[in-house]
Amino acid sequence: MIFTWNHPAPDGGSPSEELLVAFDRGRAARVLVCPAWFDEANKLRRFTIEVMRRLDAAGIDSLLPDLSGCNESLAPLENQTLAGWRAGMAAAGNALGATHVLAIRAGALVAPAVLPGWHYAAQTGPKLLRGMIRARTISAREAGMAETSDGLMAQGRASGLVLGGWPIGAAMFRELETAEPALAPGQTDIAQSMVGGPGLWLRAEPDEDAGQADRLAALIAESIGNSAA
């Protein structure tokens, strides 16, 4: 269930090896999963895998590659860019033979436009940054340091910023300031209200919810079944 795939270098250099969690039984429907980012990635990891288990049980393959610079990746996170992550997900979709994409939260910002699929509770770049900047100003205030959102935004644009423990490079930071998820042809939004209950990314600690995983997987399986019929 844990595999690797080779991420081609953007400049034509030697490819880097990245890890991938997959339920791969060579079936017709193969869903590329673009995971949530940063803090939300941790909070939603178990939920994401639980949805994949249910897709597996429904006869659907799913493929969850790491974003470069995250988890076990050897690439430094501060060197990553939004464009690079987009290219990486597109390359993963190609290399793994994906037929659909499930993008979760900010994962919608890097969902390959060539694949039909779903954006679950898509998050925008500005909101992602705002939440992380706010967490940093609040913890700075608790520590007796004066940091303002405006000052941190300027610093992030100029030289990058560590937010919630994640080093975000200046290029990524500037890209995120205007990044909005866009639905490509064949892609639809799945709002949290369709899955029911509060979104697990809101929680202070990682959690799980079998009912939510059931419903998200069912929506996807139903959608694939309808388009195949």
Added chain:
Amino acid sequence: MTTIPNIDSAAGEAALDSELKALIADVLGLDPAQAAAFGPESGLFGHLPELDSMAVAGLLTEMEDRLGIVIEDDDVDGEMLETYGGLLAFARAKLDPR
């Protein structure tokens, strides 16, 4: 999408109160009954172990989304976060800044 009706009315005040309690329960993963029992003096920041700085950030961002308000750096102070009554008064003032 939940909308907050005219908060001049008692019904509007009750709607804001229940919306804010539901929001706190969602963000902190509290039992809805625990949040529903909050009174004006119920302690929040420094009293609920779930409410660390990351959770405060999530709470404020969710308040912005669900209540349609903008919360500035300078708005965030100890008084606003210390009790449920303080947070409710803050939300009310943001929605009706007269």
